[in-house]
Amino acid sequence: MVEVDARAGRAPSVAASRALSAQAGRALVSVARYGNESTAAGTGLMSAADALPMPVAPTVDEAYAFCRRIAHRYGANFSVGFRFLPRRKRFAVYAAYAFCRWADDIADEGQQRAASGGRALDDWQRELEACYAGRPSHPITIALADALRFFDIPKAAFVALIDGCRQDLVKKRYATFEELLQYCRLVALSISDISLAIFGYGTQAAIDHGRSLATALQLTNVTRDIGDDLTRDRVYVPQDELRRFGVSEHDLFDRVEGDGLRQLIEFQIERAESYFRAAEPLLNELSFDSRFPTLLMGGVYATVLQRLRRNPLIVLRKRLSLTPLEKIGVILRRLIRPHFIET
Template sequence: MTPEQYVQDKAAASGSSFYYAFLFLPPPRRAAITAFYAFCREIDDIVDEVSEPGVAQAKLLWWRKEVAQSFAGQPSHPVMQALMPHAAAYSIEPAHLQAVIDGCQMDLEQTRYLDFAGLQTYCHLVAGVVGEVASAIFGRTEEATIRYAHKLGLALQLTNIIRDVGDDARRGRIYLPVDELQRFGVKAHEILNRGYSDRFVALMKFQAERAHACYDEALRLLPEADRRSQKPGLMMANIYRTLLREIERENFQVLHQRISLTPLRKFWIATRTQWRGR
């Protein structure tokens, strides 16, 4: 299997909405974003799939060394072998990849966040930096587009957090800020025990409103000159915002299930965005 086949399989197997946003890109950009996305999946899977913290830490350390070695001209992992030919063309730097690893390191070391400011730091590493790199691969020409990419990354990550509240709690992590749980009178054990209440729904409505505000701000920040190049990001915004509205329609029943969109619906949203341009 070639490195290119490896990253393609990694991206497709994840079932992620990102896969649909890549379909309309020209081959060089699609190859670059697929390799970068595969890197992000490799790192994220360590946290999600490795149950022993010591083993997970060792794997992240290995990846830190692999990133440094790859930028020194000696990639050994197929993901890095697929990614490195695109690094110079799209201004992908070691610091970008190390930031993604830093975010997953936080997942190993921190399972709660006292306030939204702390959560934003985490979201910046696992989503904002990813958005910045992706916007460059898509063809960013305006410096202001970086602010859009970071804000969109935050919106997408907040949507993930809302969708995965139940799954994350069963893995020992609650991303909802502690001070907001307290404000709405929701206890951690209620989330762990799948305890729905009016208080929980009110808390989740607050989370959803903030995510919607981030989507709105991201779209306001996107310069008109880059709107065409950033269509894949707009596809992601539309797919994830549709998911968020679906969660709202189901009254935030996210503790016992993972609400999702069908592949056909994701493809339809991506296609509609491609032709409408927004």
């Protein structure tokens, strides 16, 4: 079982040598990329820095509490599964999610000014370096540095995530699916590597299966957020696939709800579901206490795809989200049939 206790050889302490104020935190990072999953397309939420009070000189427990608030506010779908993790893994996931979320926020704040966004991401990467050196100065990295005492989370995965956010500042179109997959490898697959380091797994096969699941989640986001991304002049759906289905960018931006767009979205749904199916073996590779939480995380997103199948064109009008009752249904059904995709 690969589940490393990283206390040996890690940074000597989690001292918050220079805790950032809320104001400094806002200067470092801002607005949310994915926002509230129930928000109508294009409205979005304030960034975590603006919406949540920043603890000043927090204890480790206060830092984790801040990360938890970020996860539950901005990752409502993911956090369904988070809640079922054992405490130490749950807290580590909160810290890792918050770090990635904060980087995502920078990409959105900096979309109008790529240079300033790039500098803010440079600052956040320097904070990552300080975190791994045992000198965190931000509530999120204080929590993350503590998590590193117990889990050998690869720094390279966070760096790749930040590189993906840098790409978001300058690249807003993807010519082919292969080009989109390259972006997924930076953003989604880094999340897989971070998660597996916390969850624990049995063999190296888990890495490929975990990356299939991460890609499925990212492709679900791409499909669900088509309308919301238009407000940021981002079109993640590959350009050659738009042409194949007879959909122009003008149609997207004018929100023309035609048959071609319906078929295009149905194609995106089918492809994302194929990645969920490819990820199924992961559930038997994970440490036992991480299997059901992972099943729920994937199951919630797979259920979003099922909902989109009923009304594909809703993506132009709102970001589809599951109600609390629907999430309870996901939990109950996965207790009976432990698969990402319901058959």
